[in-house]
Amino acid sequence: MKPTPFDYTAPRTLTDALALLADEERDAKVIAGGQSLIPMLNMRLARPGLLVDITRIPELGSSHVDAAGALHIGAAVRQHRAEADPAVRAGWPLLAAALAHIGHPQIRRRGTVCGSLAHHDPAAELPTAALALDASFVIAGPRGTRTVPAAEFFVATFQTAVDADEVLTEVVFPAAPGRGWAFEELARRHGDFATVGVAVVLDRAGDAVRSARIVCCGAGPVPVRLHSAEEALIGTSVAPEAVAAAVCAALAGLDPADDVHATATYRRESAAHLLARACTTAWERCS
Amino acid sequence: MTSTTPVPTSTPTVRTPPLTEPSGWHEIRLTVNGEPVTAPVESRLLLSDFLRDRLGLTGTHVGCEHGVCGACTVLLDGEPVRSCLTLAVQCEGAELRTVESLAPDDAPLTDVQRAFHECHGMQCGFCTPGFLMTTTALTDRPERPGATEVADALSGHLCRCTGYRNIRRSVGRALDETYGECAK
Numbered sequence A: 001m002k003p004t005p006f007d008y009t010a011p012r013t014l015t016d017a018l019a020l021l022a023d024e025e026r027d028a029k030v031i032a033g034g035q036s037l038i039p040m041l042n043m044r045l046a047r048p049g050l051l052v053d054i055t056r057i058p059e060l061g062s063s064h065v066d067a068a069g070a071l072h073i074g075a076a077v078r079q080h081r082a083e084a085d086p087a088v089r090a091g092w093p094l095l096a097a098a099l100a101h102i103g104h105p106q107i108r109r110r111g112t113v114c115g116s117l118a119h120h121d122p123a124a125e126l127p128t129a130a131l132a133l134d135a136s137f138v139i140a141g142p143r144g145t146r147t148v149p150a151a152e153f154f155v156a157t158f159q160t161a162v163d164a165d166e167v168l169t170e171v172v173f174p175a176a177p178g179r180g181w182a183f184e185e186l187a188r189r190h191g192d193f194a195t196v197g198v199a200v201v202l203d204r205a206g207d208a209v210r211s212a213r214i215v216c217c218g219a220g221p222v223p224v225r226l227h228s229a230e231e232a233l234i235g236t237s238v239a240p241e242a243v244a245a246a247v248c249a250a251l252a253g254l255d256p257a258d259d260v261h262a263t264a265t266y267r268r269e270s271a272a273h274l275l276a277r278a279c280t281t282a283w284e285r286c287s
Numbered sequence B: 001m002t003s004t005t006p007v008p009t010s011t012p013t014v015r016t017p018p019l020t021e022p023s024g025w026h027e028i029r030l031t032v033n034g035e036p037v038t039a040p041v042e043s044r045l046l047l048s049d050f051l052r053d054r055l056g057l058t059g060t061h062v063g064c065e066h067g068v069c070g071a072c073t074v075l076l077d078g079e080p081v082r083s084c085l086t087l088a089v090q091c092e093g094a095e096l097r098t099v100e101s102l103a104p105d106d107a108p109l110t111d112v113q114r115a116f117h118e119c120h121g122m123q124c125g126f127c128t129p130g131f132l133m134t135t136t137a138l139t140d141r142p143e144r145p146g147a148t149e150v151a152d153a154l155s156g157h158l159c160r161c162t163g164y165r166n167i168r169r170s171v172g173r174a175l176d177e178t179y180g181e182c183a184k
């Protein structure tokens, strides 16, 4: 339970960090909060040559809301800070709720928002919240800077669009896509990763759902967007029949695997209950 | 102070590391329990091992080394964090507090420690340093934290002995003493 030897450096600029990551001989890896990486180092599942700590780079250390109303969260912003940020709580309550499900406050004081997204555990809450909130990801590397939408960012388990020589510099949440929201999850214990989780964002026009985004975590290698369930809700006033139709549609699109934590059947049944609850809650919140 | 001090006190004495480790040494400067400390550390040294093995501050306990049990919790710049999931080299310039700082040497127990003592908030004591540090942070706020926040903070600690009831009573007592009693 001790890491293999490596070197450590904490550059003060993004340019310096990228130069270190580009040097293939050094076998460098980014460290942010370390709350996923250090357990992997302790268990020797990761054996980097050099850790590049990005949390002391001032340009990555802040979050702000821009003129268009979008929320930018830099790579060095800790989960605890984002969770407590009044702007996040007011404008992106689903994000604040998802953050509160991550481990414990002692973990969130070090873990970063971008670190959880870049790590991409399939049972993590933030990737699902990011897809539901239509976030985009700013990635800097030796080939320049690009912006990747959430639908393309999560590639596979523990794999994202960020290459080994790149840094996710910030995540951008557009002005909330709907007033109604809900984040529901089932976990063995408070603070555990989700066995399954559901994020719902709704907006209404008059008495009917105008738009919906529904995303499920713990049901596959990447967060699953449930388009058919969304379609089943749009135009309805979220009466029990509409919720039942959405749940049926969702189940047709969910194909979770069995693993040591839960069987596929248990996951599907739990997802159905969580989804029904989340749709109703989100609708109530936009009434 | 010499490095032969038998009992860990709040004042750290830096022990010389075994110079057998191959790579990645850095000198760090930080404050531990109010005392400035300068020490060469290997990059892979965990903060928990730095505190215990190099500073002799063995009050910080190590249960799991992957962030789950909370026994190793210390205050980093006033905030409770896992010392087993923090590298010593990441603490350059930081201010650390360990359980030894609560009642150094012969000083009287703090309100938090006294509450744990009086409400029987411990049995074997393995988990206790972590609970004390998290609770100390809860009593260092401008206002009394709400019940949900307290429960969330305590959920970050495992205790195999007490069944948690007396720990919750101890924490409640410590908060009452700090902020005055509240309507429950």
Ligand SMILES: Cc1cc2nc3c(=O)[nH]c(=O)nc-3n(C[C@H](O)[C@H](O)[C@H](O)COP(=O)(O)OP(=O)(O)OC[C@H]3O[C@@H](n4cnc5c(N)ncnc54)[C@H](O)[C@@H]3O)c2cc1C
Pocket (backbone or CB within 6 Å): A029, A030, A031, A032, A033, A034, A035, A036, A037, A038, A039, A054, A075, A101, A102, A103, A104, A107, A110, A111, A112, A113, A114, A115, A116, A118, A119, A121, A123, A124, A125, A126, A162, A166, A167, A168, A169, A191, A192, A193, A194, B066, B067, B068, B085
């Ligand atoms: C006890 C415990 C319980 C937990 N429970 C949960 C939970 O319920 N839900 C949950 O989602 N998570 C949970 N976590 C994980 C925690 O949230 C981590 O904080 C998070 O997954 C990673 O963020 P970090 O900043 O600590 O990243 P690090 O651990 O520093 O890095 C993780 C990985 O991402 C890479 N990386 C980090 N930042 C960047 C970046 N900006 N650009 C490119 N690559 C980057 C690193 O190279 C590394 O591979 C738990 C952790 C512990 C120890």
Ligand code: FES
Pocket (backbone or CB within 6 Å): B061, B062, B063, B064, B065, B066, B067, B068, B069, B070, B071, B072, B073, B082, B083, B084, B085
């Ligand atoms: S030893 Fe650090 S949390 Fe268990």
Ligand code: FES
Pocket (backbone or CB within 6 Å): B121, B122, B123, B124, B125, B126, B127, B128, B158, B159, B160, B161, B162
């Ligand atoms: S008192 Fe023994 S583990 Fe808590």
